[in-house]
Amino acid sequence: MTKKHRSGSQKRQRDVALSVRFTKAERNEIHAKAQAVGLTAGAYLRMLALDVPPPRSSRVPTQPRKDVAQLLGHLGKVGSNVNQIAKALNSPGDNPSQAAIEDALRTVTDIRSACMSALGRNP
Numbered sequence: 001m002t003k004k005h006r007s008g009s010q011k012r013q014r015d016v017a018l019s020v021r022f023t024k025a026e027r028n029e030i031h032a033k034a035q036a037v038g039l040t041a042g043a044y045l046r047m048l049a050l051d052v053p054p055p056r057s058s059r060v061p062t063q064p065r066k067d068v069a070q071l072l073g074h075l076g077k078v079g080s081n082v083n084q085i086a087k088a089l090n091s092p093g094d095n096p097s098q099a100a101i102e103d104a105l106r107t108v109t110d111i112r113s114a115c116m117s118a119l120g121r122n123p
Helices: 024-036 041-050 062-089 098-118
Strands: none
Touching: 024 041, 062 098
8 A cells, every 4th residue: 555645734743732821921022032033933932842953944034045045046147157258268269367267166156155054055
């Protein structure tokens, strides 16, 4: 018998609720702290209580993620230009400076690594 593919919400194994009472001030503080790190209150409390990492999508707040993703897109365009320059280097005629190209490529690589780290990914 084969297993059927389940949607993400059906895969969840968390089927037991735990009730904890807080004052309104405590609840507000928990919500504020959770929101500050881009988590729901439940995910925030689970992270603290069980010492588990937050969900990957929540590790970087939404707007900086969008900015970094956009920056990575621009870096892809720069990388394409560098490839075109490299092609020109292999063609006869006037060639751009090899040192300038290598410096540009190092810069692009450094920026890409920084962006990937900011997104919580391995460069």
